[in-house]
Amino acid sequence: MTTPDVWLPFQPADPAALPDSLTYAYWNGEEDYPADPARCEMYVVPYMKGDEVAVRPLAEMPRLRAVQTLTAGVDHMLPALPRLPPGAQLCNAGPLHNTSTAELALALTLAALRGIPGAALAQPEGRWEPGLHTSLADRRVLIVGYGGIGAAIEDRLLPFEVAEVARVASAPRETPRGPAHGPAELPALLSRAEVVIIATPLTDATRGLVNAGFLGRMPDGALLVNVSRGAVVDTKALLAELESGRLRAALDVTDPEPLPPGHPLWRAPGVLITPHVGGPSTAFRPRAERLLREQLARFAAGEPLRYVVAAR
Template identity: 35%
Template sequence: MSRETRDAVFGSDALTRLARVADVDTGLLVTDFGDRDPVQRGRLYEADVLLTGWGCPPLDAAALGRMPRLRAVVHAAGSVKHHVTDACWERGIEVSTAAAANALPVAEYTLAAILFANKRVLEGAHAYRERRGGRVNLIGGFPSVGNYRRTVGLVGASRIGRRVMELLRPFDLTVLVHDPYLDAAEAHALGVRLVDLDELVRRSDVVSLHAPALPATRRLFDAARLARMPDGATLINTARGALVDTAALTEELTAGRLHAVLDHTDPEVLPADSPLYDLPNVLLTPHLAGSIGGELHRLADAAAEEIERYAQGLPFRHRVDPRTLDHSA
């Protein structure tokens, strides 16, 4: 992993926990599998388990050739697509991910965004600021706000999407979901209604994206689909910016027809002249929903727990199934 990742994610408690169950050199950090340092090469040669994080280089055949004993990779982050290659699966290496741990803060952010969107918190704050020193006419100015009997559409029954479903259960909301890999029986068990995407878009007061970035999902929300959203509806994107046609969304938001909460955009960092920075109906955040600050230590704890299980001869709790990677993050 990168030095920045190690310093942010792994505190002394996590490193001590690892040292209890594994022969680990907590002072050794590998950032390049091609490094010729003899100490590093020797430790890689002896490694049974590789603990990885953001910034890990690809584990290709050349890298694996330096680790003949490697049997498992434990990733203290979400997606493993950036570094776990076909060479790993061909060799039968077991892979675990902390994606479930990383899903929690994203789902919490989404819950807050949904409730604030239906309550029109941004608009209320803007009106109060404009009135400065005067009362805001809540009944006349906000006749249709609130979270009672509103409809929320979730696009994707991913780890994050499912956690959002759980968090929404106490509220008086109708929750629709679209996911081509979810069947009606499972949706019923999750307490949501399975519908096709266009029906979800037409019926939802808030649409929240939780689908992976794949060729099939690129610009899933194009101009035509955005046009199907009801006037005043809110689009929340904590997934990937590529799911949305940014130009088309910008047109809808500039016109004031839609609202948005955007933690991901395409491009990832918008140009300085993008109107999205200043529109009163847009909450734009810099990839804030995922694990940051103290939440990063949850990733370290999740990885340490998996290594403890491996040391005890137990299967990984969060094993990655390579067969699902073609339709997951």
């Protein structure tokens, strides 16, 4: 009797910890496949290798029962759902990136408010330029997208003595820290927010959510922080606000992405840009291996997988 094939993007530090009732092949986007894709029943998508690589083997995997991403967002995989066999499930990374992305959201917020980019530019020239900068303390913060990452961001905000944290989720609900408001309340919440942190997944409902109307409701001098997906923000509308000097932004994601050399967003005043590094950190590998051990144990035992976000 043959054992089910599983494709992994890397060899875990302790292969013996994986279920021995499965056969493993390792593929991280190379040109050649490590085994016959027609035998694969669980496919773990290579991490940050691009959309084309992520979906390339799917059409050749007729026995596939599960696709596991190592990303919180699955917008790059959803168009490929029709290629999956009936009954196949798509799982996201669950809590894998909560800590790392929340850290970066806080780092971007603090750096932008406290003028760190300007200090870094002045340092090589030996310019000593003290000034008065905005503290995170006593600021009113709005988190748009209150899932695992949004909650982890709030956990890290509170020790900085912010005046208020408001939350917006896809539907209103109660959380251990207070109410998460629905999208209908977003306009009123924006008018009070001095820092707006975007942590929502990219869906049809959130694509272009941060448009001219959204930005226009933010108070003068407010800071927009985006650690979700670039296409949640209307780049043209954001550029207009940055170039007027009315708003500031700290962006880990952009639209387009990668941001081409010469794009006006690079030179816009009041913007700090990092190259989509919310997830890639030293926290990734050990947490990814833990996630895969748990999911593979469930798969081998015939138990329901966790973090299922779509099914064929």
